[in-house]
Each structure stands twice: as structure tokens, then as C-alpha cells.
Amino acid sequence: xxxxxxxxxxxxxxxxxxxxxxxxxxxxxxxxxxxxxxxxxxxxxxxxxxxxxxxxxxxxxxxxxxxxxxxxxx
Numbered sequence: 428x429x430x431x432x433x434x435x436x437x438x439x440x441x442x443x444x445x446x447x448x449x450x451x452x453x454x455x456x457x458x459x460x461x462x463x464x465x466x467x468x469x470x471x472x473x474x475x476x477x478x479x480x481x482x483x484x485x486x487x488x489x490x491x492x493x494x495x496x497x498x499x500x501x
Contacts, residue, residue: 428459428490435485436460442483448476459490 431439436454443452443463451464463480467473473491481489 428455428492429461429463429480430458430487430489431460431485432487439483439485442485443480446476446479448472 429439429443440452440454440461443449443461448465448467449463450466453462453464454460455462465473465476467476473493477489477491480486
């Protein structure tokens, strides 16, 4: 999940779309502004990707969760 600085959400979304490891970008309501789904080969790649996202202009903070198992996909 990504929290952006005020009025910079769209700019952050554009920059996120340029990152090939990001599979999906969702605008959300609440404390955070964006959820991204990423695909990484291992924890090292995931860490590098998290750092890269966190350094984007307009990103205030990130919170990361890892999906452990899919219980239902339709």
C-alpha cells in the first residue's frame, strides 16, 4: 500500500506504471491511496522493488504485505 503526498497521486500512478514488476495498480479509499500488486523472484528483488517505489517523488510511505495463499480466485 502506498500513501502519496497531497495532489501527487496521479503522478505517482504514472511512475508506478513504468515499473515492469508491477502487475496491477489500484486506487483505494482510506489512509492509503494506492495498492500495487508486484511480482518478484525472491526477497532480495522484493526489497529492491520496495525501496525503488519508496524513492519515487510523491510517495510519503509504503506498507508491504505478502500474499501467503490464495483461498479463492474466480
